Amino acid sequence: MSEDLEQLRAQIDQIDDQLIALLAHRLEIARQMGRAKARLGARGVDPAREAQILDRLSQAARAPEALVRALWPLLFQASLEAQRGDEPETTHD
Numbered sequence: 001m002s003e004d005l006e007q008l009r010a011q012i013d014q015i016d017d018q019l020i021a022l023l024a025h026r027l028e029i030a031r032q033m034g035r036a037k038a039r040l041g042a043r044g045v046d047p048a049r050e051a052q053i054l055d056r057l058s059q060a061a062r063a064p065e066a067l068v069r070a071l072w073p074l075l076f077q078a079s080l081e082a083q084r085g086d087e088p089e090t091t092h093d
Contacts, residue, residue: 023075023078026075026079027078027079027082028082030078030079030080030082030083031082031083031085033079033083034082034083034084034085037083044080044083044084045080050072050073050076053072053076054068054069054072057072
């Protein structure tokens with residue numbers, strides 16, 4: 001395999017590692033939001049907020065809009081599960 005291809009794959013691996021770390025951080029903040037919402041008696045889902053996020057990211061993204069609109073609902077669901085405390089176990093600590 002060419003050295004250029006290996007270097008590109010290494011860069012993708014580094015980006016993947018960063019994405020996983022950012023996702024873990026996002027979920028930790030979602031857990032904190034869940035605790036704050038419980039104290040305030042706020043509901044877990046805010047469809048208007050989700051629509052606002054999707055619109056903002058779709059306009060600002062340097063990625064295809066279809067990717068943003070497919071990926072973020074999964075993040076919203078994972079965040080909701082984290083807020084409720086019923087997220088699945090992580091594979092590693």
